[in-house]
Amino acid sequence: MYSRIAGTGSYLPEKILTNAELAQRVDTTDEWIVSRTGIRQRHIAAEDQRTSDLALIAVERALEAAGVDKSEVDLLIVATTTPDSIFPSTACTLQNKLGVHGFPAFDIQAVCAGFIYALSTADQFVKSGAAKCAVVVGAETVSNLINWEDRGTCILFGDGAGAVVLTASEEPGILATQLHADGRYSGILKTDARPKQGELVGDPYVYMEGNAVFKFAVKALAEVAESTLAKAGLQKSDVDWLVPHQANIRIIESTAKHLHMSMDNVIVTVDMHGNTSAASIPLALDAGVRSGKIQRGQTLLMEGIGGGFAWGSALVKY
Structure with a gap:
């Protein structure tokens, strides 16, 4: 038994924050941001929008695309760094908003690698027969x-949600996944804050040592791409599309170069929404x-890396 992606969906908040608008708040320019990151704008959630609200719309769109009724879902995993609350999990909150209940629902926290971690986990559930949808x-x-x-962090990040529906299939879907982590590097990309007796202890903002993160990311993503292909018994030339974590255009270009892939075969959206973890x-x-670029039967390589460090990849027959 395999798990296959039956449908995809996404949602970006209505509010858009452009580089020009940011340049009015901090010492930067549109040209500087674009040349170093590839980002032109990012979406910002409204004051009354929580993470589960964004997720709900993305899930509803994914279910519609898959032709699956919400009553058929028997597992829900939410990858997030910014949960609605300490507890209950955002997955439980989202399950309630969907109007379904009873099946397992839980969060995974691996920052920008969270989706790959969650996808790999769901794949194990489906392959083992513990879940069908x-x-x-x-x-x-x-x-x-x-x-x-x-200036070093505010230009990079934005809000949004994306979802996939995985269904059991006799045809190969998710071909291989690889997950890694190394806590020795936790100090160069982090948000330290923790609640204690009604107060936040530690820095509540994202802290990042940009150059150190860049160097580690380029090496780790190149290595995990190779190991995942080897695990599936495929070559670099077998990959039709690279669907990378959208953090920085330079990291994306470096990964594509390592795979000997043209940027014409890389899905790039970092310019439109920045790093949405x-x-x-x-x-x-x-x-x-939805653009029609990715077609059924094509082979996709998805990969990402985030604070922890945590990183991973998934090779998928779409």
Whole structure:
């Protein structure tokens, strides 16, 4: 038994924050941001929008695309760094908003690698027979963690949600996944804050050592791409589309170069929504599918890396 992606969906909040608008708040320019990151704008959740609200719309669109009724879902996993609350999990909150109940629903926290971690977990459930129809969501309101006076981070992040529906199939779908983590690097990309007796202890904003993160990401993503292909018994030339975490155009270009892939075969959406953490890969996937670029039967390589460090990849026959 295999798990296959039956449908995709996504949602971006209505409010758009452009580079020009950011340049009015911090010492930067549109040209500077685009040349170093590839980002032109990002979406920001409304004051009354929580992570589960963004996720709900993405899930409803994915279910519609899959032709699956919500009553058929028997597993829900939400990858998020920005949950609605400490508990209950955002997955339980989302399950309630969907109007379904009883089946397992839980969150996974692996920051920008969260969607790959969640997809791999759901794949194990389906392959083992523990689930027949799983919904996997990456959803974030990262803007809540941003110091809008920090030029190094405020230009990078945005909000959004993406979802996929996985169904059991006798035909191969998810061919191979690889997950990794190394906590020795936790200090260079983090948000330290924790609640204690009604107060936040530690820095509540995203902290990042950009150059160190870049160097580690380029090496780790190249290695995990190779190991995942080897696990599936495929070559670089077998990949039709690279669907990477949308963090920085330079990292994306480096990964494509390592795979000997033209950028024409890379789904790039970082310019339109910036780094949406766990939401960025399913957002890019849905954009590729709905644009008609990604077709049934093609082979996709999805990969991402985030704080932890946690990283991973998934090779998929779409």
